[in-house]
Amino acid sequence: MVVVEGTHDEALIKQVFKNQACVVTNGSEISKETLAMIKSLSFDNEIIIFTDPDHPGEKIRARVHEVVPNAIDCFIKKNDCISKNKKKVGVEHASKEEIATLLGPYLNNDTFIKGNITRQDIIALGLTGANSAKLREEVSLRLNIGRPNAKTFLNRLNMLGLSYQKLKEIVGEING
Secondary structure (H helix, E strand, O other): OEEEOOHHHHHHHHHHOOOOOEEEOOOOOOOHHHHHHHHHHHOOOOOEEOOOOOHHHHHHHHHHHHHOOOOEEOOOOHHHOEOOOOOOEOHHHOOHHHHHHHHOOOOOOOOOOOOOOOHHHHHHOOOOOOOOHHHHHHHHHHHOOOOOOHHHHHHHHHHHOOOHHHHHHHHHHHHO
């Protein structure tokens, strides 16, 4: 599981490592929900921190280490991630080759095994569609995966490797 700052970083990593799951922090003000999700994911996944080589990147790295002390640090040099106009620095500006070189020792295209929950499953359980937000929020809180919309919810369930049966049990407990 790779922790990155933004969606462009995630997109670049997925171009190189197609099956790799990432957690996007959306900047240095990483939320408590995101930190809780990273901690939950760390129980069954190796956490790799791959942030920009700047102060906000270091701030994220420190916050993640507070909840996952054994997270792996993967660093990129500033010279290897400068934008084409030479004005910005960040993981999203690195070459695919550089991403492969840095993350390759930790990842491969078979690293991440997704769960088997489908969109149809969450529809059947009432977790998407009309009046589903409250139930989805309750399930999300129990699993420490933030408060995602339906699409992100499905992705996070599968990142956890949660089985359909376990999800059905949780929904049953909530619905009483």
